Structure formats: structure tokens, C-alpha cells
Amino acid sequence: MNKTWIVALETYLRQVKSWSFVILVVSPFLMLAVSLGVGYMSATSGSNTDKIAVISNNPALRKQFISTNKDDISQKVTTTNTAKRKVADDKLAGYLQLSVTNQQVSARYYSKESMDSSLKLSVENFLNKNQQALNVQNAKLSSGQMKSLSQQPIFKQHIKQSSSSNDIVKIASFWILVFVIYMVLITYSSVTAQEIASEKGTKIMEIIFSSTKASKYFIGKITGVMMVILTQILVYIIGGYVFYEILRRISTFRKVFDQYQSLIKPIIGNLLNVNLVYLFLGVIIYTIVSAFSGALVAKPEDAPKAAQPAIYLGMLAFFLTFPFQSNATGLVVKILSYVPFFSSYFMPLRIINNEAGALEISLSLLVLVLTIVLFAWYISRIYEGLILQTDDSSFWKRLKRGLSYQS
Numbered sequence: 001m002n003k004t005w006i007v008a009l010e011t012y013l014r015q016v017k018s019w020s021f022v023i024l025v026v027s028p029f030l031m032l033a034v035s036l037g038v039g040y041m042s043a044t045s046g047s048n049t050d051k052i053a054v055i056s057n058n059p060a061l062r063k064q065f066i067s068t069n070k071d072d073i074s075q076k077v078t079t080t081n082t083a084k085r086k087v088a089d090d091k092l093a094g095y096l097q098l099s100v101t102n103q104q105v106s107a108r109y110y111s112k113e114s115m116d117s118s119l120k121l122s123v124e125n126f127l128n129k130n131q132q133a134l135n136v137q138n139a140k141l142s143s144g145q146m147k148s149l150s151q152q153p154i155f156k157q158h159i160k161q162s163s164s165s166n167d168i169v170k171i172a173s174f175w176i177l178v179f180v181i182y183m184v185l186i187t188y189s190s191v192t193a194q195e196i197a198s199e200k201g202t203k204i205m206e207i208i209f210s211s212t213k214a215s216k217y218f219i220g221k222i223t224g225v226m227m228v229i230l231t232q233i234l235v236y237i238i239g240g241y242v243f244y245e246i247l248r249r250i251s252t253f254r255k256v257f258d259q260y261q262s263l264i265k266p267i268i269g270n271l272l273n274v275n276l277v278y279l280f281l282g283v284i285i286y287t288i289v290s291a292f293s294g295a296l297v298a299k300p301e302d303a304p305k306a307a308q309p310a311i312y313l314g315m316l317a318f319f320l321t322f323p324f325q326s327n328a329t330g331l332v333v334k335i336l337s338y339v340p341f342f343s344s345y346f347m348p349l350r351i352i353n354n355e356a357g358a359l360e361i362s363l364s365l366l367v368l369v370l371t372i373v374l375f376a377w378y379i380s381r382i383y384e385g386l387i388l389q390t391d392d393s394s395f396w397k398r399l400k401r402g403l404s405y406q407s
Helices: 002-016 019-045 059-068 080-088 117-139 143-149 163-198 203-211 214-248 251-259 261-271 274-296 300-306 308-320 331-336 343-352 358-387 395-403
Strands: 052-056 094-101 104-111
Touching (some): 002 214, 019 214, 052 059, 080 094, 104 117, 163 261, 251 261, 261 274, 274 300, 274 343
Parallel strands (some): 052 094
8 A cells, every 4th residue: 555655646746746737727827817917907097087086175074985985086186176187188087076064065076977876876875974964963862862863774685596697607607617627637638648658668667566566556646646636626726716815805806796796606606516526536537548548559659649538538528518508407418417427527517407416416426436446446457467568469459458467
């Protein structure tokens, strides 16, 4: 067992230290950062044209209004003349004059266009709140009367998500999940197949097999790759969470998050549940197929071709999901959600559409896990016979000879 873990650790460290792994992990975040940066700059470059200035002879009143409307206010403009000039030059949407005269709060807005409806509502609420405070102060009411006036009404929203919103959530969740599974699967199928194939016919393999069993070596290889895949998934989850929290704190993006929160949260929920387990296990079973294919090539020069069987099988499963993205109740979907190599695509489709119960999910996972274990165990038993074949015979002869080998 120690030798198995040594192989696993060596495989893991070699993979995570490679530039290809670093680029693979970092590139999505770089692309996201660049696209968001461009969006942020384009949004903020003309942001002042959507903002207003607040002018007031009462600094406390101005400060109070700005504190509740920071995203809509250009705080640097403090005088009427400056505000007029910037409005004329189209550098401000307008300016708001706040004042308190004869115990009455007033606001006057100057602009070329009407005030935005949401900001207008905010101004009206602000005026009502401050006017009420002045009225209460001038009325000199008792504590009991003050308590009665401070009583607030109750308003609660009970929102049932529309079917169109549900459809958007389901479709978006499906495409994100399927695309991630496919991309990670293709990547690790190629990496694993080429790594195994590159060892073909080397003397070092004979030396390794003289000190440890080929089965332990193979299991160690697969375990190491599993650790690499798990590392990448964890990096994506943690990195995605960090990006999410950063964007929520940037005013330019916070509005978008607030507006589409009813869509964003369900999509994230569909990704960070049992579907993540299907992603991991789906990549593992295709990785084992790739290792098997890599061990069957005739010589190391054929390594680029080694991943083709796993890639073609993955492509078949990937494209087979297209006709059923809106038909999670179909008989084909139900059958394939229990079939290894296909269940990682089709059971998440059913889960996203709430068409699979806990028992069905458990049974599907059990079949998938057992297939992975048995498949890995069987290949580990014949691995020595596969990897040590060096003759340039046909693929079927090498396959037949390898399957008939007994360690």
C-alpha cells in the first residue's frame, strides 16, 4: 500500500507542478477577470453621465442622502455652478438641491431629462422620512404618542418563481454542468492516455515491476490522477466563491447580482450538489478508459492517438444529451441515467429538472462507483501484460493478448 501511495503522490506532484496544469486551472479565472475588467471599465468610463450631484446648504442633510444613494451620486461636485457646468457638458445627468426652509424639507432637480424612476422613489422616501421627523419634533409629542406614531406596517412578499424563470435556471444549469464535465473529461483523458503511453516499451517499467506489482502501480497512477482532478475542482469552487464575493462588493456588478439573484442562486445550487459528485466520478471512469487505451498503443510515438477511444465515447455522451435537454422525463434519459459513461450526463439532467428521487440517485451512483472499482481492479490485473507489449502488431491482437494476461 505504501508503494501505491508513493506512485500516487509522485503522479500528483508531477501533474500539479506542470505548466499545463497551472495554465488549465488559472486560464478560466484570467479570462473571467479580463472580461469583467473590460465590462467594468466600459461601465465606469461613462458612469458620471448616469450620476447626479447633490447640493445643499445643510451638510448633514446632504451627507444623509448620499449615504443611502452612493452608487447614484457624484460626491465631488458640491457647488451649484460646478453642477450646472457638468450638466451642460453631459458629464452629469443632473443635480439635486436639498434644503430645509420654515420647517419644510424640499428638493429641486435640474436636468435635461427626467430623473430615473428608482432614484426618484428614493428621493421621495428620503423627503417623507425627514419631513416626518421634523413634524414629530415640532409637535412636541409625549413618549406614548411617539411610540404610537412609530408603529410600522408589515409588508412581506411571497414570490412564486415563474415557469419561464425556472426554465432559464434549468437550461443554464444543464449547459454549464455538461460543458464543464466534457471539458474536464477531454483534458484528463488526453493527459492520462499520453502519460501511460509514453511509458510504453521503456526499460524503467520492467525495473519498476520488479520492485512492485503492476496492479499497485496502476492503482497508484489512477489515484494520483484522481487527486489532481479533485484539486482542480476544489480550486474552481474556492476561486469561484472568491470571485463571487468580490463582484458582490463592487457597485457596478452588485446591481446585476441584486437584479438576477433569483436566477443566480438556483443555478449555483444546481452545480454545488450531488451533480458535483457525478462530475468527479464521470471524469474518473473516462480517465480509466484512457489509461487502458494508453497501455494498448504499440509505441510511445502513438501516445497522441491513445486518448481517442475515451474522447469519442465522451463526445457521444455529450452530443446525445442535446435532444433531451428539455425532455428529462423521456425513457432514454431514464435508462441512460443508470448506464456508466452516460449517467454523469443524464442523471444530473434529471436532478436539475427534479425528476429523480433519492433512491434513484443512490442506485445510479452505486452502479457508477461499482463500475469504476471493478473496471480499475480488472485493468490493474492485466496492466503488466498491456504495458510491456512492445511488438508492432495490430490493435486487436494487442488487446486480445492483454485481456488474456493473468498476473
